[in-house]
Amino acid sequence: MIGFIGAGSIGGAVITGMIKNGFEADNIVVKGGHSNRTILLGEQLGFKVVKRVKQLEDAEVIFIAVGATALDSVLKELKEIVAGKLVVAFTGSASITHLKQVLGDVKVAHAIPNTPVKIGAGFTGITYSDNFTDDDKKKVISILGYTGQLVEVPENQLGILGTVAGCSPAFLDVFIEALSDAGVKHGLNRKLAYEAAIGMAIGASKLAKQSELNVSALKDEVTSPGGSTIRGVAALEENGFRNAVIKAVDAAEND
Ligand SMILES: NC(=O)c1ccc[n+]([C@@H]2O[C@H](COP(=O)([O-])OP(=O)(O)OC[C@H]3O[C@@H](n4cnc5c(N)ncnc54)[C@H](OP(=O)(O)O)[C@@H]3O)[C@@H](O)[C@H]2O)c1
Incomplete structure (x- = not known):
């Protein structure tokens, strides 16, 4: 099972691209924000929507797709359940150092997808923390691969990419x-x-x-x-x- 926190423009586009290209909607659980945007998308695509980050407890991989202002409060909640999980943040300001500072010594990645992910024709740059193993990377690729190309780059090139x-x-x-x-x-x-x-x-x-x-x-x-x-x-x-x-x-x- 995989989890998402936030399903706005980019989170929603990634989830849509995954499901439309064959990823099982039953395997996705999403914690939405304050509007009913996530609920509506869940009704359309068939994924489960939950109210609390804690309810993503069973997810092996968690994608963070909230904006910069919501990031730290989401990370604080995530810290409670993050042990043993892979965390991939789409938030522009979410550096590897910052994610690890708040979450502790967990496996984190920072990825920047583009909107064609929605039709499986995306191009996503990704940077992994040093403790990500090749098997961990394969797991992330096996998920984001549904949305298009995924290219690993050093973090100092992620912004320009x-x-x-x-x-x-x-x-x-x-x-x-x-x-x-x-x-x-x-x-x-x-x-x-x-x-x-x-x-x-x-x-x-x-x-x-x-x-x-x-x-x-x-x-x-x-x-x-x-x-x-x-x-x-x-x-x-x-x-x-x-x-x-x-x-x-x-x-x-x-x-
Ligand atoms: N848009 C792009 O093409 C793109 C590409 C790559 C990276 N990014 C980065 O991705 C981040 C999000 O961008 P976006 O364009 O997707 O913004 P967005 O459309 O505003 O989506 C953010 C979503 O986060 C949800 N949210 C806010 N607080 C939350 C919380 N505490 N728990 C769960 N969900 C919460 C909001 O839900 P409600 O609306 O329901 O409150 C909203 O739907 C930004 O940092 C941006 O730089 C964006």
Whole structure:
């Protein structure tokens, strides 16, 4: 059995991705917050909802998906039942050092999922405490694997990885919206413009993932001399596209 504390945007997305991709809902118990959000999601997906952290006693792995302000009060309650469990926190501010300071010498991990976990196409960076064994890591992978890719990184890279993979779905949404605006400007109807822009983003991403060529070479392949695509690429550069993306990541990193 596994437990969740909090099932808001990211906790709910992880649970949804797991269950929709074959993880047994009967094996998930969730302690929700003050609203009825968790109860409603539980009714939809079939997992059990409990009122107290103590009721997660039988869980082997506990995922913490509350925001920074609720973290310490949740950790205090969790401390009572945490012995022998694996704890994985999604909370942005939950460093390994802080988790261990409050929980004691238990096995803790810090993970930053992104929203495509909801459909099993997520990208999650994770850092484990030193006392996590390979078998412990396998257990976490066997659970979060239902939501997509899981990549272990040193803790000092978790934040930037979380920004590059976690904030960027919103950046890509803005790009898709802008591309479909351009399609509409040039005469496509809105529905078709969105279909084309989203279909392109899916296809181009799959090609970039599966191809032996890197993205730069893939771009070179479709930019014929004096052609329309290289004129478009040049216009993107003239208007600071690359710099705008780097500045977006800088802005997300500087809170
Ligand atoms: N959203 C993302 O894409 C994303 C990605 C990676 C990491 N994160 C991190 O994950 C954390 C949560 O983000 P979020 O976007 O999921 O926030 P959120 O939508 O506000 O969800 C937090 C949930 O925690 C619940 N909660 C609050 N106090 C609780 C308690 N004492 N016991 C149990 N549940 C409690 C709240 O329930 P009620 O609403 O019912 O009170 C709420 O549903 C943040 O630290 C964020 O940085 C978010």
